[in-house]
Amino acid sequence: IKFGVQFGLWGMSVYFLGTEKHHKKYLKDIGSLKLPGCFAMTETGHGSNVKGLETTATYNHETKTILIHTPSRDAGKEYIGNAALHGQKATVFAKLIIDDTDYGVNAFVVPLRNEKGELQKGVTIEDCGPKMGLNGVDNGRIWFDQVEIPVDDMLDRFASIDEEGKFQSPITSDNRRFFTMLGTLVGGRIGIPRSGLSALKSGLSIAIQYGDGRRQFGPENGKEVPILNYRTHQRRLMPLLAQSYALHFALQYLTNRFLNRTEEEMQEIEALAAGLKAYTTWKVTAGLQECREACGGKGYLSENRIDRLKNDTDIYTTFEGDNTVLMQLVAKSRLSEFKKEFADINLFGALSYIANQAKTSISEKNPVTIRSTDEDHLLDFDFLFGAFKYRETDILTSAAKRIKKHIDNEMDSFDAFNQTQYHMLNVGFAYIERVVLEQFVSAIETMTDGPAKQSMTRLCQLYGLHTIEVNKGWYLEHDYMEGVKTKAIRKLINKLCFEVRKDALVLVDAFDIPDTCLAAPIATKS
Known part of the structure; x- marks a missing residue:
């Protein structure tokens, strides 16, 4: 630092x-x-x-x-x-x-x-x-x-x-001058999530290697089983592993865009950097806690480093921009895209126009999308991307309509935005989750066929389905899915976790963190 x-x-x-x-x-x-x-x-x-x-x-x-x-x-x-x-x-x-x-x-x-x-x-x-x-x-x-x-x-x-x-x-x-000045400093909002993700990769490397070696219980008269073979352990660590790879590709995409930026796209890059900084560091904070718990008492020992990883990255949710504030900036940017003329990011003056333009372009819900439990359908990238995009568009439209309703009721524009802040956070989350999935899929499409591509595909499917599961309440409330489908997704996540577990050691080894840097006795190979 x-x-x-x-x-x-x-x-x-x-x-x-x-x-x-x-x-x-x-x-x-x-x-x-x-x-x-x-x-x-x-x-x-x-x-x-x-x-x-x-x-x-x-x-x-x-x-x-x-x-x-x-x-x-x-x-x-x-x-x-x-x-x-x-x-x-x-x-x-x-x-x-x-x-x-x-x-x-x-x-x-x-x-x-x-x-x-x-x-x-x-x-x-x-x-x-x-x-x-x-x-x-x-x-x-x-x-x-x-x-x-x-x-x-x-x-x-x-x-x-x-x-x-x-x-x-x-x-x-x-x-415009003020935001242009601040926009030149966006590099810090790229460095912080990359640093945080590195800490999460270290935490996962420690927790997964420990889980593979630590044995507890087993069948009667049989050998004890590695705790990473238990579904509960897979469920807590495999989605995190998928998430870490997803964030890796998304942050690499952001970095490349920043390094090759043009003035015309800086506003979009600033919003993307703000959103990925917030989303990533929140996931890092939660993920390292999961890694600590997955290592039991060993994870609580300072010699195994998870405490330092947790404590040193905890501030990442605050510096280089408070995460909650950053997600509101992302939402403002998304709403402003309804009218590109608002170059000074003055949302309040655009509210009436935004709401009038925020008509959902989402097609009528397909019965197949709502009920289908077919495994090939659920694993299809088109289904995953469609679900993410539907949520993003619907939440964005809903937020604009809410603000417009408050303005029509003669509420002060500041108060109107304040009343809608919670929905604004969801606008930011839905946008970033879609971008992360999109970049994971794009990275996979550049790979040649083989075991590595198959492994990345499973991770991407796990990231997509797990994110849908986290948001399943929203999908059920909005009739995008029925309960039978969310149950099928849960079962498929269990299956994917089992399959990813087989590659887990190789996948954390691919992070290429030397034992001298990992420096955790419960995880190092020597």
Whole structure:
């Protein structure tokens, strides 16, 4: 995580938000670790609401400098990585004030310490103290008391102050400029779920190898049986194994899109990154708990590492964006696609239009889809994708209609959105689940026929059917399936878990995690 703070947050903020003068001045020393730094956005009083940040950056016409100031205790920068011990400079997000006019949140390079590690004048820092995990990261709180910086240390890719002390920006819309600035930092929302998934892969490797070797009970007068042969154990770990592969392909798809991005698709990539960050890290948190329990008392021992994997990744659901807030951003993006003109992501102004356009394009439910229990039908990718897409479209349409109904009843747009927040989360979940399945299927289609493709196909089928089972209440409520079909799905999941179990050791071995990194006595081969 300290690596990520130094290069992914501090370095990339200078690279993406700054211009050539900043690149020449800072990037070489950042890359060589000569200049350790921080990314100072979050405040005690404001985390998710970045627009509400209270730290000020006031331009002084006489000296042509900017004064960075913390106006209150709650305006202090909070939970800033590298701040408590090592950071010498920070990218500080603050409201730019020129002649008493607020020009919104912008980014500035601000000194924290000199090369000897001594705090700069006007800077106060304290350690956040012990945490659940990641205690190797020196998180700190920062307060500024009229810290003066040159105007050239405003990161000015999207906004600047000219020679006459006037605000300039190539992006006239405040909203669009703000979201464009934040959009350049989306890389962190790709790195965090990838890191979390790596932790889940480690947890699964430990739990599955332990389950294969641990023997308990058995037939009378027979040998004891590996606990991984029991259906209950397969049911708790095999769907997680399928899920980890599904998320792997989805995150690889997201990474490739980000690396080859165009400006036109950035809004879609930002929404996808937000959704996959939230979805993945939630699954990681729940999955590692399952791995811990599947290892019994051995899983509780620190020497077997699951505790550290759990504790170090628990914060992943919060930093780089609170998951619940991120899923609402995904829903806003999905609703905004009804009308592409809303480029500033101003949902509220589009509500009436959205609801009018949100007519379901779903065809009449097919009796075969509702009742069929045929195994070939249930395993067919077309059936799985159709079920996921139906749910996604129906939930999206329903959410738009709910908002429109509140607006028609003269409810304030803010309250209308608040009343619909729970449905908005489901919009995000349904979208991401469909994308994950879609990318798993796409990856399989690129494989040559053989045992590996057969194994991946079973995993994909297990991921799809297990996700439907998790959401079976929705499918039953909406008459997309009858009980006889959900029962058949349950039985088929049991069968798939049994089949995947045969390949389980090979599948976790394919994660290619060396024993020296796994470092769990209950799982290592030597």
